[in-house]
Amino acid sequence: MQIAFFSTRKYDRDSFEAVYGDSKDIEFHFIEPSLDVKTAVLAEGCDAVCIFVNDDASGPVLEILKDKGIKYIALRCAGTNNVDIKKAEDLGLTVVSVPSYSPEAVAEFAVGMILTLSRKYHKAYHRVRDGNFLLDGLLGQNINGKTVGLIGTGRIGLCTGKILSLGFGATVIAYDPYPAPAEVAQKHGITYVQQLDELLERSDMISIHCPLLPSTRHVINEETIGKMKNGVILVNTSRGGLIDTSALIKGLKENKFAAVGMDVYEKESEYFFRDSSEKVIQDDQLSRLLSFHNVFVSGHQAFFTIEALHGIAETTLSNLRSLAKGEQCKNIVKSSK
Ligand code: NAD
Numbered sequence: 001m002q003i004a005f006f007s008t009r010k011y012d013r014d015s016f017e018a019v020y021g022d023s024k025d026i027e028f029h030f031i032e033p034s035l036d037v038k039t040a041v042l043a044e045g046c047d048a049v050c051i052f053v054n055d056d057a058s059g060p061v062l063e064i065l066k067d068k069g070i071k072y073i074a075l076r077c078a079g080t081n082n083v084d085i086k087k088a089e090d091l092g093l094t095v096v097s098v099p100s101y102s103p104e105a106v107a108e109f110a111v112g113m114i115l116t117l118s119r120k121y122h123k124a125y126h127r128v129r130d131g132n133f134l135l136d137g138l139l140g141q142n143i144n145g146k147t148v149g150l151i152g153t154g155r156i157g158l159c160t161g162k163i164l165s166l167g168f169g170a171t172v173i174a175y176d177p178y179p180a181p182a183e184v185a186q187k188h189g190i191t192y193v194q195q196l197d198e199l200l201e202r203s204d205m206i207s208i209h210c211p212l213l214p215s216t217r218h219v220i221n222e223e224t225i226g227k228m229k230n231g232v233i234l235v236n237t238s239r240g241g242l243i244d245t246s247a248l249i250k251g252l253k254e255n256k257f258a259a260v261g262m263d264v265y266e267k268e269s270e271y272f273f274r275d276s277s278e279k280v281i282q283d284d285q286l287s288r289l290l291s292f293h294n295v296f297v298s299g300h301q302a303f304f305t306i307e308a309l310h311g312i313a314e315t316t317l318s319n320l321r322s323l324a325k326g327e328q329c330k331n332i333v334k335s336s337k
Helices: 010-020 059-067 085-091 103-119 121-129 155-167 182-187 196-202 222-227 245-253 284-291 306-325
Strands: 002-005 027-030 048-051 072-075 094-096 147-151 171-175 190-192 205-208 232-236 257-262 295-297
Touching (some): 010 027, 010 306, 048 306, 085 094, 103 121, 103 257, 103 295, 155 171, 171 196, 196 222
Parallel strands (some): 002 048, 171 190, 205 232
């Protein structure tokens, strides 16, 4: 099987090569550009494409891939929001993903972001290196005893809840239209609320862990921000499109938030996973977000651990091998229709 591997970074190549070793059944063609309407032709002659979070697998791109002989789309990530699944099904393309690799990687990063924002590690690091050992401006707040609200309690949300509840002693409340069974919630130290509004009104800190779907797009908007406590800490390690950036900036300007942590951003595909340090950022909303003293942005890094990369490579290869052999593959992504 020939695979066109888009958006390749060195660490992708290293992790995949380490997992497939000397096997000859799959041949990867590592391509640096992201998949889009212009680059899709690079997949010509391959059986599958392997893509990541910001590759564009919308309808027009899928049509080109189909035309070039592609049969399989292998996502090397959990989220599937960048693929038009219905269109893929109509074209007879099979889509597979890695629904679970290391929920701990993302959960630990989310908790790290809450801790960074509540204790201002990021500011202390720069201050001390400048020879300034004053504490003024670094006053933090405990996580212990605070109410933390989780939006979404799948694999990552549950793990985040466990760390915050059992590790930090926070009161963890959660909203999820498909809640975990009572004994699972209890084991992870989570109590469900019936409505998102209750979570927004009660939480001192909010962490988002639901997928980006048409129903969850801009779940954080002007109205929902208005329902949050003043001085709330908001962390998003899920998908950028869950937050309406204009509403977030408005809330930040109105001092609604103590701090905001963003590992993802609504229009991240233009900048994330790229070095733009010698360019002028043309995205005024991103520039504005970076200008706030109480906003911490990282470049979609939450998944990025040795363990997670290994798990992603293993599952992706296993998915592709199952498809090549015509075997059942449990990670086929289907449209809800
Ligand atoms: P999951 O599918 O196990 O869980 C998602 C949960 O969200 C489910 O329980 C679902 O019922 C719930 N949900 C759906 N709609 C909701 C709504 N309107 N309100 C609240 N909850 C809702 O997914 P997961 O493995 O926990 O991953 C969650 C998300 O994290 C992924 O969809 C992906 O976008 C993101 N992610 C980010 C990174 C990163 O590096 N930043 C890495 C992996 C995953």
